[in-house]
Amino acid sequence: MKLSRRHFLKGTAALGATSVAPALTGLNMAHANQDDYKALVCIFLFGGNDAYNMVIPTDDGAYQKYEQARRNLAIAQSDLVPLNIASDNGVKLGLHPAMQSLKSTFAEQNATVIVNSGQLVEPIIGANNPNSRVPDFLMAHNLQQTMWQSGAENMNDKLGWAGRMVQDMNLSGSLSPLMSLNGEQKWLRNNHVEPLVMTSEGAGDYTGLNNSDRLGAMMRHFDEKYANLYADNYSTTMASRYYENDALDDALASVGDLDGFPQTGLGNMLHTTAKLIKVRNAASLQHNRQVFFVGLGGFDTHKDQAGTHAALLGQVSDALAAFYQEMKAQGLSDQVTAFTMSDFGRRIMANDSGTDHGWAGHQLVVGGAVKGGRAYGNWPDLTPGSEYDYNNGRLIPEIAADQVNATLANWFGYKGELEVLFPSLKTFPQNTLGFL
Amino acid sequence: MASSIYQPEQAAKFLYRATFGPKPGDVDDFLQLGVEAWLDDQFTRSWRLHRPLAERYANASGDTLNENARLSAWWNRSLNAGDQLRQRVAYALSQIFVVSNSGGPNAEGLAEYYDVLLKHAFGNFRDLLEAVTLSPAMGKFLTLEGSRKANPDNNTFPDENYAREVMQLFSLGLWQLQNNGMPRLDGQGNKEPTYTQRDVEELARVLTGWRRDTYLKPMYADDSRHDFGEKRVLGQTFPEGQSPEQDLSQAMDLLFNHRNTPMFISILLIKRLTVSNPRRSYIQRVADVFKDNGKGVRGDMVAVIKAILLDQDVIDGKAMADHQAHGSNGRNFGKVKEPIIAMANLCRAFNVKSNDPERWWDFPATQNNYGQAPLRAPSVFNFYEPDYAPKGEITDKQLTAPEFAILSMDSMRRISNRMWTMILAHDSTNVKQWSWNRSQFEKKINKPDEYIELLNERFFAGLMSTELAGFIRQMLDELTADNRNDDRKINDTLFAIQCSPEFRCQE
Numbered sequence: 001m002k003l004s005r006r007h008f009l010k011g012t013a014a015l016g017a018t019s020v021a022p023a024l025t026g027l028n029m030a031h032a033n034q035d036d037y038k039a040l041v042c043i044f045l046f047g048g049n050d051a052y053n054m055v056i057p058t059d060d061g062a063y064q065k066y067e068q069a070r071r072n073l074a075i076a077q078s079d080l081v082p083l084n085i086a087s088d089n090g091v092k093l094g095l096h097p098a099m100q101s102l103k104s105t106f107a108e109q110n111a112t113v114i115v116n117s118g119q120l121v122e123p124i125i126g127a128n129n130p131n132s133r134v135p136d137f138l139m140a141h142n143l144q145q146t147m148w149q150s151g152a153e154n155m156n157d158k159l160g161w162a163g164r165m166v167q168d169m170n171l172s173g174s175l176s177p178l179m180s181l182n183g184e185q186k187w188l189r190n191n192h193v194e195p196l197v198m199t200s201e202g203a204g205d206y207t208g209l210n211n212s213d214r215l216g217a218m219m220r221h222f223d224e225k226y227a228n229l230y231a232d233n234y235s236t237t238m239a240s241r242y243y244e245n246d247a248l249d250d251a252l253a254s255v256g257d258l259d260g261f262p263q264t265g266l267g268n269m270l271h272t273t274a275k276l277i278k279v280r281n282a283a284s285l286q287h288n289r290q291v292f293f294v295g296l297g298g299f300d301t302h303k304d305q306a307g308t309h310a311a312l313l314g315q316v317s318d319a320l321a322a323f324y325q326e327m328k329a330q331g332l333s334d335q336v337t338a339f340t341m342s343d344f345g346r347r348i349m350a351n352d353s354g355t356d357h358g359w360a361g362h363q364l365v366v367g368g369a370v371k372g373g374r375a376y377g378n379w380p381d382l383t384p385g386s387e388y389d390y391n392n393g394r395l396i397p398e399i400a401a402d403q404v405n406a407t408l409a410n411w412f413g414y415k416g417e418l419e420v421l422f423p424s425l426k427t428f429p430q431n432t433l434g435f436l
Numbered sequence: 437m438a439s440s441i442y443q444p445e446q447a448a449k450f451l452y453r454a455t456f457g458p459k460p461g462d463v464d465d466f467l468q469l470g471v472e473a474w475l476d477d478q479f480t481r482s483w484r485l486h487r488p489l490a491e492r493y494a495n496a497s498g499d500t501l502n503e504n505a506r507l508s509a510w511w512n513r514s515l516n517a518g519d520q521l522r523q524r525v526a527y528a529l530s531q532i533f534v535v536s537n538s539g540g541p542n543a544e545g546l547a548e549y550y551d552v553l554l555k556h557a558f559g560n561f562r563d564l565l566e567a568v569t570l571s572p573a574m575g576k577f578l579t580l581e582g583s584r585k586a587n588p589d590n591n592t593f594p595d596e597n598y599a600r601e602v603m604q605l606f607s608l609g610l611w612q613l614q615n616n617g618m619p620r621l622d623g624q625g626n627k628e629p630t631y632t633q634r635d636v637e638e639l640a641r642v643l644t645g646w647r648r649d650t651y652l653k654p655m656y657a658d659d660s661r662h663d664f665g666e667k668r669v670l671g672q673t674f675p676e677g678q679s680p681e682q683d684l685s686q687a688m689d690l691l692f693n694h695r696n697t698p699m700f701i702s703i704l705l706i707k708r709l710t711v712s713n714p715r716r717s718y719i720q721r722v723a724d725v726f727k728d729n730g731k732g733v734r735g736d737m738v739a740v741i742k743a744i745l746l747d748q749d750v751i752d753g754k755a756m757a758d759h760q761a762h763g764s765n766g767r768n769f770g771k772v773k774e775p776i777i778a779m780a781n782l783c784r785a786f787n788v789k790s791n792d793p794e795r796w797w798d799f800p801a802t803q804n805n806y807g808q809a810p811l812r813a814p815s816v817f818n819f820y821e822p823d824y825a826p827k828g829e830i831t832d833k834q835l836t837a838p839e840f841a842i843l844s845m846d847s848m849r850r851i852s853n854r855m856w857t858m859i860l861a862h863d864s865t866n867v868k869q870w871s872w873n874r875s876q877f878e879k880k881i882n883k884p885d886e887y888i889e890l891l892n893e894r895f896f897a898g899l900m901s902t903e904l905a906g907f908i909r910q911m912l913d914e915l916t917a918d919n920r921n922d923d924r925k926i927n928d929t930l931f932a933i934q935c936s937p938e939f940r941c942q943e
Contacts, residue, residue, distance in 0.1 A: 184844065228938075
C-alpha cells in the first residue's frame with residue numbers, strides 16, 4: 001500500500017482491463033489494421049421524432065396531401081430545404097428548414113433518408129393479409145425504444161443487437177469498443193464485455209485519490225469478497241468504473257478539442273465521439289471497430305410542437321453535419337456511418353398544437369459509405385383511410401427497422417447469419433436494403 | 437406481517453429503509469419507543485413541506501424560486517425533517533409518479549408537486565392517484581393540461597399521453613399479473629396485455645377538458661373542451677353526458693380497483709424502500725394488504741407501508757433465490773442504495789449544517805453528480821427501469837438491481853468526489869457550503885478502538901463488518917507508523933468508509 005498513484009496505475013492497468021473485459025476470445029487485433037477500421041454511430045431521438053415534419057415532400061402533388069393531413073403543423077413549402085433526392089416511387093424530398101446544415105452532405109451523396117420505416121414483425125403494406133401481425137405495444141415509448149435496440153422479435157432477449165453483433169465478431173480492445181455517451185442502453189448489452197458508459201466530458205479525476213493510502217483503501221474494497229450480492233457486485237462495478245476512467249483519461253489526454261462542433265448536448269456528445277475515433281489506436285483503446293450510442297431527448301412533442309421540434313432538428317442537423325466534416329478531416333468518412341433511431345413516428349393528425357404517438361417514421365443515414373443521391377423506400381399516401389393508415393393517421397411502415405439495422409450490421413462486417421441477429425427478417429423478401 | 441423489532445441490529449437496518457439514514461442516537465430512541473410507537477409517531481407527524489421552504493430560501497437571496505432553492509429545500513427536509521418516513525416515502529413516490537423538470541413545470545411547480553406527494557403519502561392510493569392526475573405539474577409534464585375533444589374540422593384528436601402512462605406506469609402496468617406479481621399466462625403460455633391502444637384512445641377522451649390556472653392548485657374542468665360522448669375503457673362504459681369531473685372520477689375508480697394495481701404498485705414501493713428482489717410471497721402479502729387493510733379498505737397507504745417495512749422476509753433477511761423460483765436466499769437480500777440516499781446517509785451521519793444562516797444552498801450540486809436528482813429524471817420512465825439487471829451474476833441469476841443502471845463511469849467518480857468534498861468541508865465557512873463538527877472524530881482518532889466504534893455508530897448504525905473494522909484498524913496503524921497527522925488520519929479513514937461497498941449498499 002505504499003505505491004505512488006502512477007506506479008499503482010501502470011502496474012495494474014492490464015489487470016484492470018482484463019477484469020473489465022474477461023472473456024474477449026478470438027483474434028486479438030493488437031496491430032489494428034487502419035484500413036479495416038469501421039464505426040457505427042447511433043443517434044437516438046428520444047420521445048418519438050415527428051419524422052414527417054423532418055422529411056417533407058417538395059413536389060406539389062405530394063406536398064398538398066401532406067399539407068391537407070397536417071393542417072396547422074404543416075411546414076410551408078417555400079421554407080423546405082430541397083435535397084434533390086426522391087423516394088423509390090419518385091416523390092422528391094426536402095428537409096425541415098432548421099436542417100439547412102445537412103444540405104451539402106446530401107448534395108455530396110453522403111446522406112440518405114430511409115422513408116416510412118419502423119417496427120414490423122412481418123410485411124403489412126402489399127401483403128394483402130388482413131391477419132398480418134403487428135409488433136407488441138406499439139406507441140409505448142420504452143418498449144418501442146427497446147425494440148429498436150434489440151430487434152423486433154428480440155424483446156425478451158437480455159442483449160441488444162449491437163452487443164450481440166460485436167460479441168459474434170470477437171472484437172478486441174482494452175476498453176470496450178461499445179460506448180454510450182447517453183446512459184446505459186440495451187443496444188450495447190452483450191455477454192462478453194460491459195459497454196463503456198460515459199458522458200461527453202470524457203474522463204476526470206477522483207479528487208480524493210491524491211494519496212496512496214486512500215488509493216490503497218479503495219483497492220482493498222475492489223479486491224474484497226462480500227457475502228452480500230449487492231456489495232459484491234458494487235465492488236466489481238466500482239473497480240471497473242475506476243479503471244475505465246483511468247484508461248480513458250490516458251487516451252483522451254492525447255487529443256485536444258476538435259473544430260466545428262456546436263456547443264449543444266448532442267454537439268458535445270458527437271465531439272467526444274469524434275475524439276474517441278481519433279484516438280482509437282491508443283494503447284488503452286486498440287479499437288479496429290467502434291460502436292457509439294448518443295442521444296437527444298425532447299421529441300415527445302404532444303403540445304406546442306412547432307418551435308420545440310425546429311430547435312431539436314436544428315441541433316441534430318448541426319451536430320451531425322459537424323461530425324461528418326470532422327470524419328472527412330480525419331480521412332475516415334467512408335469508415336464511419338451515423339444514423340438515427342427514434343421510438344416511433346408521430347401521428348400525422350395533430351392534438352391541437354402537438355402530435356401523438358404514431359408508428360412509421362424516417363431515418364437519416366450519414367457517411368461516406370452511404371449510397372446517396374436518392375432516398376430508400378416509397379413515400380406513403382397520407383390521406384386518411386389509405387392502405388398506410390393504421391388508425392387516424394398513425395402510419396404503417398413499409399420498411400422494417402430490422403432491415404435497416406441488418407444493412408448497418410452487414411456493412412459493419414458482421415459475418416453471422418443476419419436472420420439469427422434479426423429473426424423477423426425471415427418474413428421479409430430481402431434482408432438488407434443496399435443503402436450502404 | 438407485523439413483526440416486531442427489538443434488536444439494535446434490526447433497528448439500524450429498519451432505519452436505513454424507513455428514513456434517510458440514522459443520525460447519532462436514532463437507534464436508541466427507536467428501541468426505546470418500539471417499532472409500533474415509532475411508526476404511529478411518524479404516521480401522525482405533520483408534514484414538512486418543500487415549496488414554502490424553497491420560497492423562503494429564494495427570498496433570502498433575492499432569487500426567484502429556482503432549482504437551487506428547490507433542491508436545497510429537498511436536502512434540508514430530507515436531512516433534518518422529523519417526518520422522515522413521510523419524506524422517504526415521498527421520494528419513492530416521486531420515482532413512480534414521475535414528473536421531471538425536463539419537459540415539466542418550473543421549479544415552483546415541481547416543489548408544489550413534491551408537496552402533493554408528501555401530503556398523500558399516508559392517505560389512500562385512490563386520492564393520491566387523483567391528486568397526481570389533476571396536478572398542474574403532471575398536466576404540464578404529460579400534457580393532459582389542455583387536452584380537448586376531437587375536432588373533425590381541424591383534424592385534431594385528444595392527447596393520449598397521460599391516458600397511456602397512467603395505465604402503463606402509475607396503476608396497471610403492461611401485463612396481467614397474478615396475486616404474487618408474476619405475469620399471468622394464457623393457454624399458449626403468452627403474457628396478456630392489460631390494455632389495448634383502443635383503451636388508450638378511449639381513456640384519452642375520458643380525460644379531456646382539464647386546464648391549468650397556476651402551478652399551485654389542481655387543474656380545473658372546462659366543459660367546452662370535454663368529450664361528453666359515451667366511452668368504453670377496459671370493458672367499462674362511461675355513459676354519455678358525464679361531466680369532466682364525473683368521467684375523471686370513474687376513471688380513477690376503474691384504475692384503482694383494477695386487479696393489477698395492488699401488485700404493480702407494491703412491487704415498485706418494495707424496490708424503492710427495502711429490497712431489489714422480493715420473494716413472491718412477500719409481494720403477495722403486501723399486495724393483499726393493499727387490497728384490504730384488514731378493515732375492508734383498499735389502498736390504505738399506511739397499511740401498505742407498514743406491510744412493506746415489517747414483513748417477516750425483511751426481518752429474516754430473505755430474498756428471492758432466482759427470479760422464477762420459490763426458494764429463498766440470504767445473499768440476495770437488500771439493495772444498492774440510491775446514490776442520493778447514500779449521500780443523505782453520509783450527511784446525516786455528519787449532522788451537516790448550512791453555513792448560511794439565512795438558507796441552505798445545493799452544496800452537493802445535485803443536478804449533475806449522482807445519476808439522479810429529485811424530480812429530474814430524464815423521462816417518465818425514471819432514472820432506471822425497475823427490472824434492470826447489470827451484466828454478470830445478477831443477470832445470470834435472473835435477479836434485478838435497478839440502481840446499477842445509473843452507476844456509470846462518470847457518476848461513480850462524481851459520487852466519490854462529492855462525498856470527499858463533504859468530508860473535507862468540516863471546517864468550511866463558505867456561505868454556499870455546508871459544514872460539520874469534527875470534534876468527536878478528533879478526540880478519538882488516536883484511540884483506535886473508540887474511533888472505530890465511532891465510525892461504526894455514525895456510518896453504519898452499529899452494522900459495520902468485522903472485516904471493514906479490521907481494515908480501518910490496519911489503516912490507522914500504518915498511518916501512525918508513517919507519522920501522519922490527525923487530519924490525514926481522519927480524512928483517509930473517512931474516505932475509506934464512504935467508498936466501502938457496505939456503505940453504498942443496504943441490507
